[in-house]
Each structure stands twice: as C-alpha cells, then as structure tokens.
Amino acid sequence: MIYVKLTVPWLLDIAGAAVLSWGLASGVGHVATQAPLLAPAALILGGACLRAISAFALDRHAVAAAQANSRERRRGLWTSLLGSRLSKPLSIGESTTLALDHTMAIENRDVRFSPVRLNAVIGPLVVAAIVAPASWVAALIMLATLLPFVLGSILAGTAARRASERQLAALAALSGLFVDRLTHLPLIRHFGAEARISRQVRDATHEVANRTVSVLRAAFLSNAVLEFFSALSIALVAVYCGFSLLGLLPFRAPETLTLVPAFFVLAMAPEFYLPMRRLAAAYHEKQLGEAAETALEPLRDALPASPLPANALPPFSGLRVADLTLAFPGISVGPLDFSLSRHDLVALTGPTGSGKTSTLAAIAGQVAPISGQICDLVGAPLVSSQIAWAAQRPLLLTGTLGENLALAAPDAPREEILAVADRVDLGPMLARRGGLDMAIDHGGSGLSGGERRRIGLARAILSGRPLLLCDEPTADLDTASAAAIVALLRDLSRRRCILVATHDPAMTAAARQEIAL
C-alpha cells in the first residue's frame, strides 16, 4: 500500500527532472538559434518545483508510514519489555536501548532507506523509458552499463556488508570496553593502574581503527563500482551523442540526433544512477535499522504474563524451590534448594551482582531459569496472581495516592485502602498531604524513600496475594525507617509467606532462615 503511495511522488520526481532537463536542452538550443529564452527558463524552474513538491510528498508518506509502524511496534515491544516473562534479565539501560533507541533506528531506516529502495527499482527503468524517445541508443547504453554494475555491486557489496557487520560488532565491543574502564576509574586509580589501562584502551582503539580501515577499503570499493558506472554511463552517452551529431560514428547511424534531444539525454544521464546513489547514502540507516531489528527479534517470543482468575486457584500451601539454577551473562546462581511454609519470613542474601533480584524474578516467573522447579508445597506450579512484589523503588503512576495504593486491587473499597495505609504507617503522611486523593506525579511528588517503600508494601498487602517477594526492603533507608520496615515485615509474616532479598544484617537477623547466594 505504502509503495503505491510512494510510486506517484517518485514518478513526479523523475517527471520534474525531465522537465528541468528539457528546459536546459531547449535553453542551449535557443541560445544557438537566438530564440527567446524565457520559456526554457520557465521550464527549468517548473521542473525544479515539481521535484520539490515530490520531495515533500515523499517525506509525508514515508514519515506517516514509518510512524504508524513505530506505533504498532511500540505497543507490543514496550508491553513485553515492561510486563512479560523474558529469557534473561535486562538491565534498565539495555531495556531503554531496546525500547527507544532501537525503535528509533528502525523508524529512521523506514523514513530514509525504505522509500529510496522502491525508487532504486523503478527509477532507472523510468529514466531509460523517458530517454528512449529522444535517443533509444542512449537508453540502451544506460541499460547496458546497469548489468555489469549490478554484478559488480553484488560481488563488492556482499563482501563489504559482511565486513561492515563484523565491524559494527567490534565497534560496539570497543565502546563497551571504554565505558567499562571509565566507569571503573576510581578502582583503576586506586590500584595505580592508570597508565597500564590507558595503554590497553589505546591499543584496543588503534586495533579497531586499523581493522576498520581495511574493512572500509572493501566497502568503498563497492561505492567506487557505483561511481564508476555512473560516470561511465554519462561519458558514453556524451561521446555517442557528440559523434552522432558530428556524423562521425564508426558504424551506420542507427538514428538521427539533433542538439536539443541530445542535450536532453545528456542532462538526464545522471538521473539514471541517482536512485542507486541515494540508496548508498542511506545505507548506514539501513544497517542500523537491521541491527536493531535483529536485536529485537528474541523479544518476539516473550509471552505477556496472563494472570489466572483468583477463584480457580488451589489454596496456597507454601513455596518450594528445588534445584534452581540461573545462568545469564554476568550472573550465575544455584543450584538452590529451600522451602517456605505458608506463613514465613526468609532472607536471600549475597553481594551485589550475585543474582538476588534475578532469583526473585525467576520465582515470580519473570525470567526463565536454566533448570529447577518452583512450586508450592504440594507440588502445584505457582501462578502469577498468587505472587505480590514489593520493589526497592515502587512504581508510581500518574493519578491519586489511592489509585497507586490499589494498583493491584483496583476494586478495593476506600476503607480497606485506608486501613492498609494505616497498617504500613502511612497514616501521618496521609493526614499531612490530603489523604487518598493526594495527587501523585511520576516524579514521586516529594515522597521520601521510606514512604515509597511503604506504598509498595501497602500495594502488595492490598493485592491479597499469599506470597510476597521483597527486593531490598531496607536499602538506603535511615536506621529508624529501616527498623520500622523490618518490624512490619516480621509482623506481616504471621499471615503471609515472605521472601526478602537483602543486604541488611538487621533484616537478615529478623528472618527465620538465611539463604546465601
């Protein structure tokens, strides 16, 4: 559909080029015959205006189509990045790159490369067809250079593409190294290793630079093939037309040429290869767009989490984790074996990066483990509507505080929300800031870390789910607030099954059992 919409502007563009070329040719003809020049000048301008209009129309169609695609893609991609089971945990940075930068790269490709590709197919043929009435031999010359050009660019282009794909990967790795070393500068300084690491960074960048140059040699060769044939077709057309006009062709003239048609043919000659040159200019966008598509590919299989209706569930009997093993880049956990009874409090401990959060996520069914079993004590698999999650930095959506507290239980009556808010000690804050109707913006509306943490806990309690997973409930809190949260969790564990990932010795001390990663 989009191709039909784009064909018209492309034809208009070539028509504009033809009018402009005819204006040039007749201008030169009129100078030779000393005829008035206003009409050719008007043709030149008119042709240019047609081209300008076509450029504008092309842009409108291409942008509209690309953005419609983006909207479609965003819905699926963002909802699965933010709310489905993934094959491996994504850092926030990775998730953001996938969600924003990669969709933008694909959109840029759709705006800049995709429309030109259509033109590259129809453009040369239409130009040859327009040139043919003026000189069918010139049209044939153009088409004849196209064959070796296509062969040459397939040969040079394939090698260049492979090389440049490898190169993109090497560059990304180099950027990764550079970012890693800069991030760890305090450590590097502490070990007095600045000069050694600097040498390493220099060596790596120089090596990539040298490799890039040899890759580019191949890439530019395919460009040179394009340049050569485009120049060759102009030169051949010029020489053929010139000798034909002089009557000096070494063979019997197949057609009779005069100045104006001959000049028209020459002026149109660059148009023949123009679509391919436009294509080459947008090649970078194509590459980035395709790389982005490849990176997004694995997410297509991501399944949105679909909670079962609560009444279909067997009563929750406890949590059993058997032989659980996780292996993701940079994280390796397990095998883990432990179980929690129906009302329990257990701490999962380990240093940063040891996989505490990933273990919680695996239990919640948000990332896929390598092996192992997660079930309740009678061996039935857990379903997501049994599991509540209290985050280190709880989600706040635009709306009222009441809505935010009841995100997991939108139908909860107001009294119940108030009761739970009281239970997690949000009462004083509610009284101070206008109750449940207090407006929340995404910046957090000046809530403290402890208050946010309590909102997350209140939400989890309101959800009525029997298993509560808490990610670092006391991190970054002052001693008093941390102690209050610990007391609250201990109290809650008399009616719920709570698994806490924590760093905090006080939190660990309050737990019935510690599971160290």
Add this chain to the structure above:
Amino acid sequence: MNASASAPSDNPLAIAGLPRRRLLFASLCAGFATVAAIGLLGVSGWFLTGAALAGSAGAITVAAFNYLIPSALIRLMAIVRTLARYGERLLSHKVALESMADLRGSLFDKLAAQDSRKAADSSPGEAASRLIDDVAALEDLVIREPARHAALVSAAVGLVAASLAGLPALLFLLAALGLLPLLFGRISAALTRAPAQQAAEALGDLRSRYIDLAASRAEITAYGLAERAFGELEPLARKLDRARSALFRAEALQGGLMTVYGALAMAGLLLLAAAPAPIVALAMLATAAAVEAMGGFARSLLRRASLHAGLDRIAAIIALDPMLSPQESAPPAVLGIGHHDFPARSRIALTGPSGSGKTRVLLALAGMRASTVPLTVAGTPVDQCTARRLSAQFVLAPQDAPLLIGTVADNLRLARPGVSEVEMWAALEVVQLKDRIARSEHGLATPIGEAGGILSGGERKRLSLARALLANRPWLLLDEPTEGLDGQTEAALVTALSTWLAQSDTGLVLVSHRPAPLVLCDSRIDVRALS
C-alpha cells in the same frame, strides 16, 4: 564562515588535536573528485553542443572540429572522479579513525589523572557513553572536513565557468553562491529550531519516564500493569512523533528549496549569459554542481553548530589538569583513627550498626571518597594526603567487588605491574578460588563481565579480594569479605588470610557483620565513637 578565524572550540580539527596537513591528501582527492564531476558534465555539455553546431554547419566545419581532446577529457574525468572519490573516502576515514583513537586515549588519560575524591560523578556510566557519542560525532565532522574544502573548490570552478559566459553571469552566480549559506542558515533556523528543541525535550521526557517504569518492571509484571505503563508512555511518544515529523518535514522542505534555488541560478545564468551556446551549456551545468556543493557546505555549517555542546564537553576534558603522576611506594605508615594510633601491621575491626559509616572510612583511606571522621596517615589527615600517597599505603577489596570486563588474569593484573602467574595462583589459593579457576575450561583466561561471565557473586567477591592481596601494600582494607560464603569456605578463607597477613607483614582494617573474620583482628573500634 571561515573555520580558521573562529575560536578553537568551534574547530573540530583543533579539538581533535589534528594538524590540518594530515587531511591534505584527502582534501586534494576531494577537490579532484569535485572538479572531475563538474568537468564530466560541463565538458560533455560543451562538447555535445559544439558537435551539434559543427554537424549542422557542414562537412568542412566537422573536419575542423577537434573532437579528440574533449572526448578523451570526458573519459579521463570519468576515471578521475571514481579514483579521487575512492581516495577521499579512504583517506578521510583513515585519518579520522586514527586521530579519534589517539583522542580517546588522551581523554582517558585526562580523566584517569583526576582525584576520585573530587571527580565524583553521579553517573560515570552515563557520562562515559555520552563521551563515546561526542567522540563519534567529532569523528564524523573530521570525515566530512575534506568535503567542505571540496565544496569551496566546486564553487570556484562554477565561478570560472560562469566568467566565460560574461561579467553579468559571473556577478549573478557570485551573489547566488554568496547568499546561499546565509539564506540557508536563516531558513533552516526558522524551520528546525522549534521542532528540534521539542524533539529533544520529548525524547528526554520519554526516556526518563521509561527508565522509571523499567526500574519497576518486576511490579508491572507481577500485577499485570503493562497496559497502564504503556498508557503513561504513549502520550509522550506521540509528542516525540509530532516533533520528529515536523523535523523531517523541515528537512524535505529545505531539500526542495535547494533544488528550486539551483534551478533559479541556472535559469538566471541562461538569461544573463552572453556567450556562444557551448559555453552557456558548460556554465549552466557547472552552476548546478556549484549550487549543490554550496548547499552541502551550508548544511555542514549547521551540523557543526548543532554539535557544539558535545564538542564543548570534549574540550572541557582536554582542558583538565595534565599528566598522570607515577605510582609511589613508601614504608608502612602509622594509621590514626580518631584518637587511636595504630602502628603498621595492626589488625583493626571497625564496628557499629549498618549505616554508621564503616564503609565510608575504608573508602576514605582508599582515596575514593572524602572522609567523614578524623583519619590520619603518618600524622597527616587523609584529606590532605595525595591519592598517590594513600594508594601507596592502602589497598581495598570493596564490598560490591567491582570487576573489569576482561579475564580473571586481566583483573588480577590490575593489582600492580608485572604480576606473575605463579603469584596469581598463590593469591587465588588464599581466597579459596584456586580449584574453581583451575577446573574452569579457560583457567586464568576465564572471561569476566557483561558478556559471558561464569563466576557467581561470591566468587567475584573473592576474586576482588585476591586482587587486593596481589597489590602488596602495607595495609589491607576489607569490606564484608566473607558475605555470602558458606561456613566451611568462610573458615578456610579466614585461616588462609590469617597466615597470609602474618607472612606478608600486612596490616588489616576490617568491616564485617559476620563474626568469623573478626578473629583476624586484635583491636576493635566503634565508628559511632569517632564522629
């Protein structure tokens, strides 16, 4: 307009530390390519028109018409254009890539030479990736530099061709080319400034909101709130779409205007030319090429202006204090914590509840953060000690055990220059990792880091400890060294550490909430009593 006259911070070559002559050959190639491109069309038009006139004038004129030189010239131009363009591309990329590799190295040196206590950056990772983008943008500018020179050559060639068509034609083209960057700058500013700003703002809003939501992924997934989250993002994305669409439209409009401007120049030249038809043909075709090249020049000026902020960031790093200072080594010093003085080889445990600042004391001694409690090294307050002097005394195994992307050996080698494999294995034995690494397929070359690390959290922690042991400094600072270990490994590690400390005459400052490592220490200090 004139790059050499502007301030150094506007000149990308100056910022890159790239002498102009290194781009000389690339610029020459670009110039040749441009002249050949204009020449190919111009000479073709001239030859063709001349041939037509001669052909219609009869056999004698044809015999007198010199067709050998122009037709040879046309073929020559076709070849020169191809070769020169290839040379320009290759040389400009080569120079740009090499100079950027140098620049990355020297930027790294500048940043590395800063003091961690003063250069504390809230988000070093983000700053670093921005730096990558800035250097990439600068690289792009360097690559385009020869094309800028060629644009001026192209304008000059166009003017020479126009001068053949008479003074009015020459003056007209001169005015047209001179006005172009000015007009283009105005129009482009009017068309793009507002949408560009809106797009940047919308993208910033969208990004920060997305980051917020991505941080809450676990909750969104657990409670099935993905559609709600999408609902929060979509209006911001629509805003970005609108701004980007306005930007694309402005770009198309500018392209269209440039085409019309080129046509105006050709039409004007046609009307003003006072010359025979072949010369008019040559002048018109050369004019088209010259206007197009000047359009490219004007765009490159705008491009530079839009990269201003990035170039300034690079220039600011280059302007930082120079030079890495060499590593010092010093005899073991007396460590003062509060009112207590500890001779070398003391073993001190810092106690106090979590959040009381124990880790901060270790970071201050390691020269990574400013101190919050009174600390002295050989009688000098730590805040007055240079980072070098501190790192000659103390080595820290931090709580979060940061490891570099690379291999096990890369990380151990960080400790000091010239660590041998024998020493690495010895240190790994102390931290109870020897068997684990020896069993692994790649041994010391076992990869660490984002892509393909196989060590668990506890193992990474012990690797960081081994690295600290290898540094051979008078004082070892340990932050929760056995966190996450099972009892058996912990006991083995503590025993091995005790032996190692005695054999290497090393002092210890320990923070541990677990009781086992505390047996290493002979004195305890409560951090709360210090401040």
